[in-house]
């Protein structure tokens with residue numbers, strides 16, 4: 001069945017929730033990490049937008065937490081075929097973070113404690129469709145799920161939602177990230193089933 005989505009991404013409701021092709025529903029919250037969980041103390045945590053920007057910006061945890069935050073409910077879809085519907089989060093819109101730095105190029109590499117990276121078009125982080133989240137289901141984001149903060153880009157497969165994210169590097173070239181180098185699709189739209197290169 002065709003699914004129509006606006007630029008804002010698909011905000012789910014109980015009535016409109018649907019599974020992308022090839023996905024099954026889970027009520028668990030599986031943990032998928034390519035390495036050990038890093039535990040960065042909040043005193044040494046910061047978030048940076050750098051690279052091809054007018055103004056490189058770094059926020060301490062305290063500064064980041066004083067930015068306007070929003071609570072929202074979205075569906076998430078992992079390339080390993082599980083989906084969770086109506087997951088609740090709280091975080092800072094990436095629009096606010098990009099707005100402070102003013103990107104001058106079209107691509108982003110999200111970078112993380114532990115060395116994980118993932119690449120996306122800047123456009124996919126704009127327009128209220130991406131957040132840096134610090135709460136899940138009303139509680140601080142657990143470290144295994146990316147706490148203290150992770151990127152959340154629910155309209156793309158979940159590997160784009162970088163856990164333990166520490167910043168965004170803006171670049172002119174679309175450099176493949178960790179899983180993208182290992183053959184995952186460069187873009188990863190679950191509604192077009194873009195799981196692996198060639199899909």
Ligand SMILES: Nc1nc2c(c(=O)[nH]1)N[C@H]1C(S)=C(S)[C@@H](COP(=O)(O)O)O[C@H]1N2
Nearest residue numbers: 030031032033034112116145159161162163
């Ligand atoms: N830093 C980091 N972020 C990451 C990963 C990772 O290994 N390291 N795995 C990705 C993948 S493949 C998935 S499916 C989701 C899993 O998030 P979860 O463990 O909260 O379910 O995180 C993504 N973000």
Ligand SMILES: [Mo]
Nearest residue numbers: 032078079159
């Ligand atoms: Mo994944």
